[in-house]
Amino acid sequence: MNVLICGLGYAGTRFLKAFSNMNKDIVGARKINFAYVNRNPKRRDIQYFKEVDAAIEQFEPHIIVISVNDEFHMDIIKKLEGYKGFVICEKPLANTNDDLELLEAKLKSVSGFCLNLIERYSDATIVLKKFVEEHNLQLIRANFYWGKNRMNDYRPTVGVISEIIHPLDLIQWICASNTDLELKSIQGTRSDFSVSGSDVLDSAAVTACLGKAAITGYSSFVNIVRKREVDLVFASPQNRLIFANMVFDTPVWDVDHLRIWERTPFGEQVIMDMKTNIDDSKPELKTIRKLVRLVNDVGGYVVNGAAPSQLFASLQTALKLQKLLNTIERDAQTIGPINYVVGSQREIYNDENDWERLG
Numbered sequence: 001m002n003v004l005i006c007g008l009g010y011a012g013t014r015f016l017k018a019f020s021n022m023n024k025d026i027v028g029a030r031k032i033n034f035a036y037v038n039r040n041p042k043r044r045d046i047q048y049f050k051e052v053d054a055a056i057e058q059f060e061p062h063i064i065v066i067s068v069n070d071e072f073h074m075d076i077i078k079k080l081e082g083y084k085g086f087v088i089c090e091k092p093l094a095n096t097n098d099d100l101e102l103l104e105a106k107l108k109s110v111s112g113f114c115l116n117l118i119e120r121y122s123d124a125t126i127v128l129k130k131f132v133e134e135h136n137l138q139l140i141r142a143n144f145y146w147g148k149n150r151m152n153d154y155r156p157t158v159g160v161i162s163e164i165i166h167p168l169d170l171i172q173w174i175c176a177s178n179t180d181l182e183l184k185s186i187q188g189t190r191s192d193f194s195v196s197g198s199d200v201l202d203s204a205a206v207t208a209c210l211g212k213a214a215i216t217g218y219s220s221f222v223n224i225v226r227k228r229e230v231d232l233v234f235a236s237p238q239n240r241l242i243f244a245n246m247v248f249d250t251p252v253w254d255v256d257h258l259r260i261w262e263r264t265p266f267g268e269q270v271i272m273d274m275k276t277n278i279d280d281s282k283p284e285l286k287t288i289r290k291l292v293r294l295v296n297d298v299g300g301y302v303v304n305g306a307a308p309s310q311l312f313a314s315l316q317t318a319l320k321l322q323k324l325l326n327t328i329e330r331d332a333q334t335i336g337p338i339n340y341v342v343g344s345q346r347e348i349y350n351d352e353n354d355w356e357r358l359g
Helices: 010-020 052-059 070-080 100-106 123-134 161-175 289-304 315-331
Strands: 002-006 033-037 047-049 063-066 086-090 112-116 138-149 181-191 200-210 213-220 222-235 241-247 257-264 267-275 333-338
Touching (some): 002 010, 002 052, 010 289, 063 070, 063 289, 070 100, 100 315, 112 289, 123 241, 123 257, 123 267, 138 200, 161 181, 161 200, 161 213, 161 222, 161 315, 181 315
Parallel strands (some): 002 033, 002 063, 033 047, 063 086, 086 112, 138 213
Antiparallel strands (some): 138 222, 181 200, 200 213, 222 241, 257 267
């Protein structure tokens, strides 16, 4: 199985580690061969290509991973016309000014597509989605807080839309995967937090509707501490209120927590309280446990046509989410730009070991 990684930076290296640690039973006797496309060579132990076209022609990849910086996704996708393998794309799908019809047309020949919405592979997400479906719960209200500190990070970014995509997807995926979320109001802040510019949208607060349910939330790339939390209120067929709280990557990466409960005249009745178990005996899986689940699904689909454990975030899903992100970027009523560059020049941190900032 040939895997081509386009962009061997932070995200691309995570995919390389994930595929290197995938379940070997999936590929059987097949060897996993890697190659990468990058502006400049970074590793000598993996086949290097300067251009995507040459890589596709000579390496013949079964899977292509798009893990270049957000703003360059479209540059890669334009070169995939006629490609018939499987594409994994880092989120978000594109930049806010990219031509989505052209993008869709360039990918029309692929055998499969998956946007990397990694929290779909969290045990907390999987268990809650199953619980909602089995108990026929109807969402009434959801609220999220999703942020981290990316001030003076060395990587270019399209801004907070790369962060807010996670809770927007999770709420729809868990509660009403066949219903479109409708944005009602958007407020935001622009700043020079990023090397990408002096007025990048760094934070957004939104209100929205998902069917009859109300959605509110805040997401930020200038949050002082990492925080990823979603609160949900459901109505049961027995006309009871059911509450759920999901917390991701706290206190460390890959540790997720789900609590489901209801209130009674005698106090809270806890229905479920679970936390992700981490196998510390495999340090090579640090921060990539959920990503390994994703690549296992993709590998099984490509090699054996096996159904994924979680439905892939398809191209149509990615396009719908991108349209929401484009609306947030375009219609947000903003203040700023705020100046975080307070000295004579920007301080830039290439802190690959600071898990609070990465991801």
